[in-house]
Amino acid sequence: xxxxxxxxxVGLFVIAGVGALLFLAFKVSSRNAVTVAxxxxxxxxxxxxxxxxxxxxxxxxxxxxxxxAQIDFDNQLYEAIVTFRIDKRYTFPxxxxxxxxxxxxxxxxxxxxxxxxxxxxxxxxxxxxITQSAVVLENLIxxxxxxxAQEGAKx
Amino acid sequence: MLKSAITRLGHRVLDAVxxxxxxxxxxxxxxxxxxxxxxxxxxxxxxxxxxxxxxLIIILVSGLFVGMVLGLQGYDTLQxxxxxxxxxxxxxxxxxxxxxxxxxxxxxxxRAGSAITAEIGLMKATEQLSxxxxxxxxxxxxxxxxxxxxxxxxxxxxxALFSATGIFGGYLVGVQLIGVDEGSFWSQMQSAVDFxxxxxxxxxxxxxxxxxxxxxxxxxxxxxxxxxxxVSGATTRTVVTSSLVVxxxxxxxxxxxxxxxx
Numbered sequence: 001x002x003x004x005x006x007x008x009x010v011g012l013f014v015i016a017g018v019g020a021l022l023f024l025a026f027k028v029s030s031r032n033a034v035t036v037a038x039x040x041x042x043x044x045x046x047x048x049x050x051x052x053x054x055x056x057x058x059x060x061x062x063x064x065x066x067x068x069a070q071i072d073f074d075n076q077l078y079e080a081i082v083t084f085r086i087d088k089r090y091t092f093p094x095x096x097x098x099x100x101x102x103x104x105x106x107x108x109x110x111x112x113x114x115x116x117x118x119x120x121x122x123x124x125x126x127x128x129x130i131t132q133s134a135v136v137l138e139n140l141i142x143x144x145x146x147x148x149a150q151e152g153a154k155x
Numbered sequence: 156m157l158k159s160a161i162t163r164l165g166h167r168v169l170d171a172v173x174x175x176x177x178x179x180x181x182x183x184x185x186x187x188x189x190x191x192x193x194x195x196x197x198x199x200x201x202x203x204x205x206x207x208x209x210x211l212i213i214i215l216v217s218g219l220f221v222g223m224v225l226g227l228q229g230y231d232t233l234q235x236x237x238x239x240x241x242x243x244x245x246x247x248x249x250x251x252x253x254x255x256x257x258x259x260x261x262x263x264x265x266r267a268g269s270a271i272t273a274e275i276g277l278m279k280a281t282e283q284l285s286x287x288x289x290x291x292x293x294x295x296x297x298x299x300x301x302x303x304x305x306x307x308x309x310x311x312x313x314x315a316l317f318s319a320t321g322i323f324g325g326y327l328v329g330v331q332l333i334g335v336d337e338g339s340f341w342s343q344m345q346s347a348v349d350f351x352x353x354x355x356x357x358x359x360x361x362x363x364x365x366x367x368x369x370x371x372x373x374x375x376x377x378x379x380x381x382x383x384x385x386v387s388g389a390t391t392r393t394v395v396t397s398s399l400v401v402x403x404x405x406x407x408x409x410x411x412x413x414x415x416x417x
Contacts, residue, residue: 003197010200013208017312020319021358027341028247028322029348 039066039085040124044098044111049080050134052100052109058084060113065090068111084111093118097130109134178374181295185303185373188296198301199308206267206302206369207309211316213262218317221254222246222324229325230333239333243340244347246325251348251357252413255318257405260364263310264397268372271302272393275376276386284377299373306372310365311358318357356412363408364401371397 049071058066066086074081086092095116102109113128122128192199229245275298278284284294322344329335348354372393379389 006201006204009208010203013203013211013309014312016211017315020312020315021354023319024251024315024322024354024357025350028251028344029350029354030345 038088040088041069041083041085042092042122042126042128044082044084044128044131045074045077045079046082046098046100046131046133047079048133048136049082050100050102050109050136052082052111052134056108056110058086058111058113060090060092060115065113082111091121094120094122094126095130096122096128097132098128099132100134102135174378177378181374181377182370184295185299185370188293189300189304191293191296192300192304195301198297199305202302202305203309206263206271206305207313210263210266210309210313213266214259214313214317215320217258217262218255218320219324221258221317222250222321222326223328225249225254225321226325226328226333230329230335239335240339241343241347242325242329242335243342243344246329247322247344247348248353250318250321250325251353253405253409255321256314256357256360256364257401259314259317259361260310260368260401261398263306263313263365264368264372264401265394267306267309268368268393268397269390271306271369271372272376272379272390273386275299275302275373276379276381276389279377279379280381280383280386282381299377303369303373306369307362307365310368311361314357314361314364352413356408359412360405360408363404367400367404368397371400 052068052071054068054071056068057064058068066084068082068084070083072081072083073079092113093116095118097114097116099112099114100109101112116130225246226242229242230239233239233241233245275284278294278298284298287294287297326340330337330340375389375393375396379385
């Protein structure tokens with residue numbers, strides 16, 4: 001076969017292959033991971049993290065602003081210590097509260113940040129003091145049954 | 156009786172060990188004598204044409220149909236839980252992580268690997284390789300190395316094309332035919348697929364498969380008994396061995412790469 005024809009087809013093949021890779025890189029995937037360089041860490045204690053996992057999203061007003069980096073257990077307070085990294089572009093006031101929420105009824109769990117009104121902003125390695133634990137379905141059902149039983153006893 | 160059985164077993168084991176050693180030396184020789192594959196780029200480009208460009212049709216058509224089937228089956232299962240908007244992430248993740256590299260490698264082994272084995276085996280049977288040696292042309296540098304590098308270059312491109320056409324097939328069936336919302340199809344896909352975790356790991360997988368399949372095909376061809384029967388047996392062994400090796404390597408690579416991914 002002619003060398004030029006061969007080169008042409010191979011060139012076309014390489015262009016198509018690289019095009020497919022670019023399609024996968026830009027149209028199909030996203031750079032989800034918040035890298036250490038352009039983010040800062042915040043720490044929060046939770047009584048119960050429920051099903052929260054490392055790499056779970058941190059959302060504020062429904063927008064993903066960061067990712068959970070680490071989940072540890074505090075053996076003094078018997079609480080969970082959650083470290084999460086927030087994108088540098090976003091800053092939050094000192095009295096911001098963090099809650100563990102579930103997207104949908106059975107969806108993944110995420111941390112929701114509710115901004116406060118303080119003029120001082122949170123910095124790297126600061127602690128989010130106001131937290132709200134994950135809702136554990138069993139506890140909720142238990143409380144409901146307990147309430148019902150008490151109502152019954154009063155009557 | 157017992158003695159002859161033991162002798163046969165010993166013979167088998169020694170044979171297998173010798174073959175593994177020969178394959179390893181062949182692989183090392185190919186890598187070290189690859190200079191010609193790059194100094195005479197025309198040779199490699201010719202082989203990319205034969206193993207890459209000519210595999211395009213089967214790769215693209217299979218990719219499209221695999222994606223379309225994934226779209227249909229995925230929708231059928233997901234709609235029971237009312238989460239058919241996750242169809243995009245299902246199709247993209249399964250293609251990019253597993254089906255793209257693995258199926259492309261299996262097709263590559265049967266389309267290009269068998270051709271490489273048959274060609275080199277026949278070259279050996281008709282004593283073309285010995286003739287080259289007589290003319291002081293190194294057959295490994297002249298014949299084997301360009302095919303080796305052509306396989307390594309072609310394989311990731313073919314796998315990427317497989318995944319891309321597969322996702323397009325899933326889009327055709329899911330969005331155009333069934334009517335899943337287009338916006339949620341793409342946005343769920345983008346939020347689920349991570350560039351580093353999924354795309355880059357998929358490309359690494361396909362490069363590894365490319366090395367494995369081409370090396371096996373070249374070795375089987377080079378090692379084939381110089382008879383018609385020998386070449387046909389070697390071609391069959393290429394397809395069987397490289398398919399098994401691809402599947403086994405895929406398990407190992409997946410276990411290493413995706414352990415931490417939820």
